[in-house]
Amino acid sequence: MASSSIVFAGPPLAQYALRRADDALLLGHRLSEWCGQAPMLEEELALANIALDLIGQARLLYAYAAEIEAAGHDEDQLAYLRDAQHYGNLLLVEQPNGDFAATMLRQLLYSAYAWPYWQAMERSADATLAAIAAKAAKECAYHHRHAALWVVRLGDGTAESHRRAQQALDDLWMFTGEMFTADALEAPLITAGIAADPALLRPLWQASLDETFAEATLIAPADGWMQQGGRAGRHGEHLGHLLSEMQYLQRAHPGVVW
Amino acid sequence: MSITASLTRAWRIAADIADPELPMLSIADLGILRDVRWEDGTVSVLITPTYSGCPAMSAIADDITAAFAAAGIAPVHVRRVLAPAWSSDWITPAGRRKLAAAGIAPPTPGSAPIACPRCASMETAMLSPFGTTACRALWRCRACGEPFDRFKCH
Ligand SMILES: [Zn+2]
Numbered sequence: 033m034a035s036s037s038i039v040f041a042g043p044p045l046a047q048y049a050l051r052r053a054d055d056a057l058l059l060g061h062r063l064s065e066w067c068g069q070a071p072m073l074e075e076e077l078a079l080a081n082i083a084l085d086l087i088g089q090a091r092l093l094y095a096y097a098a099e100i101e102a103a104g105h106d107e108d109q110l111a112y113l114r115d116a117q118h119y120g121n122l123l124l125v126e127q128p129n130g131d132f133a134a135t136m137l138r139q140l141l142y143s144a145y146a147w148p149y150w151q152a153m154e155r156s157a158d159a160t161l162a163a164i165a166a167k168a169a170k171e172c173a174y175h176h177r178h179a180a181l182w183v184v185r186l187g188d189g190t191a192e193s194h195r196r197a198q199q200a201l202d203d204l205w206m207f208t209g210e211m212f213t214a215d216a217l218e219a220p221l222i223t224a225g226i227a228a229d230p231a232l233l234r235p236l237w238q239a240s241l242d243e244t245f246a247e248a249t250l251i252a253p254a255d256g257w258m259q260q261g262g263r264a265g266r267h268g269e270h271l272g273h274l275l276s277e278m279q280y281l282q283r284a285h286p287g288v289v290w
Numbered sequence: 291m292s293i294t295a296s297l298t299r300a301w302r303i304a305a306d307i308a309d310p311e312l313p314m315l316s317i318a319d320l321g322i323l324r325d326v327r328w329e330d331g332t333v334s335v336l337i338t339p340t341y342s343g344c345p346a347m348s349a350i351a352d353d354i355t356a357a358f359a360a361a362g363i364a365p366v367h368v369r370r371v372l373a374p375a376w377s378s379d380w381i382t383p384a385g386r387r388k389l390a391a392a393g394i395a396p397p398t399p400g401s402a403p404i405a406c407p408r409c410a411s412m413e414t415a416m417l418s419p420f421g422t423t424a425c426r427a428l429w430r431c432r433a434c435g436e437p438f439d440r441f442k443c444h
Contacts, residue, residue: 074417074418074428077418077421077428078418078419078420080420081420081421081424084341084424085341085424086343088339088343089342089343092342092372159373160372162373163372163373163375166372166374166375167341167372167376168342170377174419174442174444178420
């Protein structure tokens with residue numbers, strides 16, 4: 033029956049694409065939760081537009097993962113019929129929206145990584161990933177500019193906005209460490225020139241954050257304990273709640289289409 | 291009809307289809323239409339998205355199928371291609387003129403000044419980097435006071 037959970041069983045390249053699809057989908061879904069609740073009309077449009085870009089990236093990546101897996105799954109099934117422990121997203125993107133400062137800090141930490149990541153992926157030996165990257169890199173650059181402007185405005189704003197921005201940064205920092213690690217599944221893909229080496233992205237990420245934080249008068253926390261496990265399917269409790277809402281329709285009405 | 295003549299006719303049919311979000315422009319004006327060719331005995335129409343999440347792609351595919359059916363050409367195969375990636379440089383000169391005529395500032399690179407599409411004043415400023423569709427930002431003219439859309443340079 034179509035509502036039963038599925039398990040994705042594609043080869044490493046497909047798993048790799050699936051993990052990036054999960055990043056984009058969950059962050060896009062989180063941003064879509066702001067619909068009708070953003071602090072002003074311009075932000076309503078901005079968050080919805082960014083969500084749309086991310087969900088678009090997710091669709092391209094899911095479609096590619098499904099094509100490689102060749103098990104008859106489609107992009108909707110991959111998004112709506114997998115359980116939390118089979119999601120391979122970064123822990124950062126499943127974190128709740130919190131207040132507007134927390135959403136913007138999460139957005140900055142992710143897009144400052146995603147922009148150079150997709151730029152590097154434009155040189156991937158895999159032609160489809162390179163083509164998806166060419167679009168995603170430009171979109172993430174635009175998202176980064178938006179997030180950086182807000183983080184500066186909030187950090188260098190009132191005492192209250194500064195306090196909230198610094199708090200959000202302190203709370204989210206422990207989820208950034210795993211962005212720059214590669215597990216046994218991804219290491220051979222890096223060697224083959226298919227996947228970008230995350231260790232090489234870290235200095236670019238750090239430099240762009242340093243610039244934003246200096247202007248925002250925010251202090252990056254020291255690298256202490258870092259949470260790991262998102263890529264391996266070990267998630268926090270928030271992901272289950274997110275999926276129960278996001279997957280509800282497809283689980284309740286199996287096979288329903290627009 | 292020769293294959294070349296058929297393909298020329300097929301291109302004209304496809305090139306005439308309006309973009310759902312910018313109906314004053316055709317999909318050829320916008321650079322979304324990439325190619326019309328014979329593949330395995332059917333006509334293939336190759337289109338590319340402006341943005342990854344462009345919600346108009348499926349509507350455009352439906353419009354292409356309908357236009358070819360109305361012209362007596364069926365089936366037609368609509369195929370999405372990603373490379374080379376679309377950028378605002380793919381908008382044709384005719385497309386840029388149509389955008390300006392519709393009150394939408396055409397894309398210009400980098401920090402080049404933007405002329406108000408209504409009064410041509412250069413005294414313009416961005417209100418929001420995100421606008422009414424994925425491809426537009428919201429601007430305002432300080433001279434005439436009118437807000438206007440600017441096609442993002444992407
Ligand atoms: Zn004006």
